[in-house]
Amino acid sequence: MIKQTIKQSLFLLLPLLAFSACKEETKKDTQETTETVQTENILLQEWTGDYGGVPAFDKIKLEDVKTAMIKGMELNLADIEKIANNAESATFENTIEEMERAGKELDRAFKYYRILSSNMSSPEFRAIDEELSPLFSDFRSKITQNEKLFQRVKTVYDNSQTTPLEKEQQRVVDLVYKRFEMNGAELSPEKKERYAAINKELSTLYTNFSNNVLHDEEGYITYLDSTQLGGLAEGFVKSAAKIATDNGQEGKYAITNTRSSMDVFLTYSTERELREKVWKNYYSRGDNADEFDNNKIVADILKLRRERVELLGYKNFAEWRLQDRMAKTPENAMNLMETVWKASISRVDEEVKDMQAVADKNGDKITIEPWDYRFYAEKVRKEKYDLDSDEVKQYLQLDKLTEAMHYVAGRLFNYKFTPVPEGSVPVFHEDVKVWEVTDKDTGKNIGLWYLDPYARQGKRSGAWATTYRSHTTFDGKKNVLASNNSNFVKPAPNQPLLVSWDDANTFFHEFGHALHFFSSNVKYPTLNGGVRDYTEFQSQLLERWLSTDDVINNYLVHNKTGEPMSKELVAKIKKAATFNQGFATTEYLASAIMDMKFHLADPATIDVDEFESQTLTELGMPKQLVMRHRTPHFGHVFSGEGYATAYYGYMWADVLTADAAEAFAEAPNGFYDKEMADKLVKYLFAPRNAIDPAEAYKLFRGREANMEALMRDRGFPVPKK
Template structure:
């Protein structure tokens, strides 16, 4: 008897323990076929196209396919291996082809267009209108109006792009996993906190080595760059980190970067757009590359004088302290930390004992309860893809089910760097039933050791709040259609729920809820809270400049014709010119590991972190005026922003919440730049 494929059976929560790698390819092939049958049923319908039999029917197709591909690609990010990566290379072109079959299906487009052309005479709700608009644009913006030969060209480009971005990510992960800094002489660890040393000793043990091993995973890399006194070793680690996939070897990404940029440009041209950025930004709050560039330039004018002043001060400090004549990139975090300690008498090592991961999780849950009436119960009856994953049932004040929440906190070989939120099941209202979502966050926080639990840096605390803000957007979703639910919003609006939640980390009222010493239970001293607050704007000019440089690099790759670019590094260097503080490092190249724009969804969209900061600073100013746990303001934020997903224009939603458009001065004021 052949074994049944769990991915082809109905399931509520993802059946991780039953899934084998060999289930994915046959399941995805079968589900593509099933979805095509569902689409054929729409196109072969002899009745006049209506919203229900065409637009809504299309929205409801492929639900199992979406869930299975979500499971697959989430595993490829959080728990991958060579076999999964190989399957991804097979699956991606299949899905790319399928997407194109859908978007280039003339009969289907005709039916949607027929409804769209009569939209003014139909009585549609705001959400139904948005779904119709989104579907029509989805076809029109992706080649439905092209001639047959151009449609074929588009298919080929999309296939190539899906494979290239996967390969890009595999190369970055391979480079991250390959490098290790192996130290056997304890003197070379001078300056490092005990926790970092213990973590490195554990890593060495796992790798069957004596001494200490440091890697390019953030919880290993960042403490070393921040605290290690040995400048030569900081340099070695920094050069390894900064040159990922830039070694002219089999995992080099230079050619891939050029190919991706050129293919995206060719695709945009084919569809009638000036550049990839013009194509992308048409569906963003920012609307055009010109607006993005002027937004970034305006912030640059405000931030650059502050950044230059901060940098000069850091140079002087390093010279006085250690006779450093030329501050290099591998010195920045080290001397900034020393200067911060001197100025505020505050460092991460003092703070970490108050931020035990378990307590911070409870803290973020308590904030969600005080703002939105949510409760989180850890449960063990939900299947998970790794023993480290925690699972929770989320309920509201009336004990009704809100969501299932997965959380995965520590680095592993099969997990890419960074932190992200993702979805295993979208919220939607179907057959009168409100199907609740399954949401996950994945992070790379400091692991517990034999002597200490997982103690977070303050930066890791804000990261947890950030990702949890995204998770709330997913969990509280309350829309009719899955494609408009939760975080399915304009990309430069998606960071508002995540970034606003970070603000609570700096507030005394919040810290008192969870920041207690892991050994003594003592609440974090108020002088520390005051210093966290004071130090929040420390080096804000330099931090802003760094973010702007990434946004400008993104626009340099996507805002114009890239066909004349031959040298990835030279192009990058030119893009960074206006934001440069440190001397250029010839062996480093950011583009070759800039996963946000070459593997994730941020191409022509990196500016949106700063864009959303304007929104979040303005929105939080409202909370501050009324009280950070004010129920009225929280309900407005929940009802107008968090539950609405992409059902309305984001600026309209924002104005409903705030009563007016955002004021950019709120950001500059918070950052201490005005």
Template sequence: MNNSNPLLKEFEYAPFSKIKTEHFKPAITQAIEMARKEIETITNSEKNPNFQNTIEALEFSGNQLDRVTSIFFNLNSAETNKEIQEIAQEVSPILSEFRNDIILNKALFERVKAVFDKKDKLELSAEQQTLLDKKYKAFARNGANLPAEKQEELRKIDKQLSSLSLNFGENVLAETNKFELHVTREEDLKGLPESFKEEASSVAETRGKEGWIFTLEYPSFLPFMKYAENRELRKKMALAFGSKAFHGDELDNRENVLQIVKLRYKRAQLLGFKTHAHFVLEERMAETPEKVNGFLEELLEKAKPAAQKEFKELEDFAKELDNIDRLEKWDAAFYAEKLKQRRFNLDDEKLKPYFKLENVINGVFEIAGRLYGIQFNEVTDIDTYHPDVKTYQVNDEDGKPIALFYADFHPRPGKRDGAWMTGYKSQYVKDGKQERPHISIVCNFTKPSKTRPSLLTFNEVTTLFHEFGHALHGMLADTTYPSLSGANVYWDFVELPSQVLENWCYEKEALELFARHYETGEVIPMELVQKIKESANFHEGMATLRQLSFGLLDLSWHGIDPTGITDVKTHEDKAFEPTKLYPDVPENCMSTAFSHIFQGGYSAGYYSYKWAEVLDADTFEYFQENGIFSREIANKFKSVILSRGGTEHPMTLYKRFRGKEPSPDALLKRAGLLKK
């Protein structure tokens, strides 16, 4: 081990304060060599291959590399800079090459295959069987059975893909950071809440300018679109947001999109699959693109009439209110908010004082405690990568430590948009020792101002609960093998723990625990809780149509042969046709900033959000039947779903928990799209 590089020493917690940017590349290079030696030991063993000396040994190899790369790539998402981005471009192809060196190692594959071929005689546990299947498929599905020249082609494709994906993400981040709407006249702020104006004023101040500055970061962009009465400025913001990486300049992502989808298709074909979607979905609950399309079409059929009715109502409302003849995309949030206020007398600004960030965090901790008997204690002696990051020791009912939890809540220039859960250390059991996980959630919520704490919109509250649901999946993991632990499950199952937790945000019993006015301490009035519940299905048809449009766009890129596609925008417009409500905006293109599928892991998988909604509605119905804080159902959910990770097929786990397969009816009923 290198004594001067903190990443190459043994460490329990990520040593952020000791890491310098120049440590990363040597640490990754050296950790690859260490992992390579471990692989060589397995491959060159003179002992006959068995489950322990081949499959388990392979599973636990490269631990140091995993920890170093998780730190590095998490920082590249949450606290990046030019140097880190350059290193990412350098090391990604090297890592891709190393992964291929393992997958395409003939002698190693022969050992894995020898164990796989006699699996029926091995008396393995369900978890061991899953691990064996997963290891074998990792080779077979990624070229181990290909002849040498095709393996070489695969290596080239993987190298290109890792670089293109990084480049795509860097362009989106650069575009987000580049734009600012600088407002100097007070009258242009009409409609905007005082707290929001104050935040924009402080942004301008930090940039050395007079007036107010609005950006494309969500806490700035979304309220502006919802409240700004100046239609021209809304249009300016919407065009900037919708045209990210679509300007024909050095940050344009069109070529990246076309190259990525064509390389993914070529890769799938090389491996004997019809399309990239066929390759991906073989390892998903949905199984085939045909099944996914059928699922999306079924929901589209139910949601479209409701969405069209809602859209017509919104058009009429905008006409009546402001004589708007043609409703545009930059009018959507503004008039929807006005209509919602009229119908329910409910607006985010009325709710925000009850959702002080610290209270919501304590609330989600309290709910997790009531359901799963866990406790969270803030600790200040754990290294973090930014002063905003908080750390918590998580203990079980007996006070025994079960996880470390990092939380990073506010936007900054080095952080990508959105919200996500990740980890710095996996949970597993090795040599009889239980290793507990280090889990992190990263969000982009409004920062505290000079006069107010960070107050969340209701949408931000549900986002926090969502990511915390993912975190629980990681924190409550109890498996033997790291690759089957926590959120390492099929991607159309991974959203169940996150989406199901959002349901508690709408329940009186849960809201009373944390929704208190930040100045008076008053518990949220029951009429507001009632209005939150009543408004939960507001524009549900349009919201469903929007989600379906993203799923259909994803499949349109990955479920076909894309080699004939030459124009990104034309292709996208065609994919959006069945779900289209608003007039098209020629300047805008979603694909060029669709990071979930071109930078994240959701390619051929965006449908997962709706798929998991079926599971979560069905699951929450079970809780409601028994009480939302039922320890019996919570224990069952914890022991059968949360703690088991990917140790068995998700449908097997789900049926064990629920006693039956999930039905879409619970979702359609909850969304008000099913006649009761």
């Protein structure tokens, strides 16, 4: 999962985080914000130091946030007004290029703001977040609904239709014009007013949704005593003990309400009642019928999204959203998902039968329930493939996996990663480590890579990548500052962090996003954005290098003996590559289909819980598992708009991934084939959004992607033509 910069997300109406102040307070705050704020507030200042300047993360002060964001918006709007009121005829240079360079102060401030929101949130910050959210919405509306500005953009666009610009310039103009058009620039004044009001309401709802989920993640910790640790590995137990101690529960063991903790516990714990409790805590986030319940918020979001796109003349949110995605229409996205769905639930039926047989054989006298799936799947894995996930984990040390990723980046992208001296680059938490990225041959600086691997209080769940500065050659060449963020349970002191094979895949996945940032060769900031059902492709593809021989033989070594993984264990892993694909595919697809169904349905009288339940029943959702993201905590879709009706994009991207992986597998030197690697960088990574994604993929593969590759990859039957 990726996050975008303010310039990239400005016209996409992403939540950009949130707050709730009345107009009188806003006016007063703005008046009191003087030029002194600009010069003294660290959030607005230009970055200094080595590596092209870096964020002063070590100097962030909460009291600086509100004034910085208000002043940043004020300065950005001043830039926009200057462009809009230029007396000269509109040209690419005096309109589009000036828009590309507008708002630098706000752009810098948002980098700090996002860190506070995602990595270091606190009750105090959340209060500020709630207060500022409607102000951000007003700010965006003042740009997207600036009639003079849009007319200048339209003039440049119309002129380019008769006299095309050079390719990158034309792509920027097309993207900017389309985003204005999609966000109401041509509406009547009355409709524009309502459009802006809807966005303002939504911005607050998105923030409240996120904060409610974070509350439930922090508030539902399960504490164990020493008699309830059956099946849990020593390293996990030590980590759980430390977390409990840190929370004032000395002598107990904490299972936090995050995926990384929940997943391990459900896979290995022999305490079935506790598995049920942990499962229910996790999957009921935002759905506890209390003040932090998100069901009404979801219903309100759906109604407002529908009303907003109806102002633009669209039937539903999905139709509006997908017009500039690879899928183009909701029907195309649904056709893909429904084709795979049939195969995936059929595979779940097989998996459940295998698990029930193991339970019966053991005399467990149970019927497989959702909190049993991971536990008994692990037993089936051992029985069918003689493969023990805990044994595999002994070879998956986070430090060695980090080295492996750097090795892959060196082979494919010619990058070298060198740790920077401790203290030489400011970080926002002591757990964050930083590497310099250089070209292996020339030593030229590409940028810096920040890694924030551990879960902690105030950090949102999941894994993601983001940029603090993107590559451009516009107004001088800029290097890249990129980060990867995970939520691994921090090991006890002097203990290695061992992760599951799935978590290792996710680690590689997010690093793929970082490499996508580092490899950019675009000129204009706008082109560092992306098409949602395409930008997950590059990162999904990078996951494939985890299982290459070079990585396995050199970096997957036993945490105690240092011995490389045996050929026998490697063979078992590869043989079991499609194991449990029914579970993995179905839990994902259920969320993706639900996302689309919610936005196609009439939201007027929708009951969120009932709609979720009814839709899953109609789909034939197996009762032994649940959606990966249940609706009341589906942050991808309801804490903002980046993935709304676009969660299917992971599957769309996986079609490309499976097809591209086959191209590498068939190459003379496999996944490290030089010719294929060069094409990978040239066509799939470096252009970012400077080339239409479908065209870029055809340049790489010589044809469109083949869906049959996806079915083969997951071990599903290939549909007959």
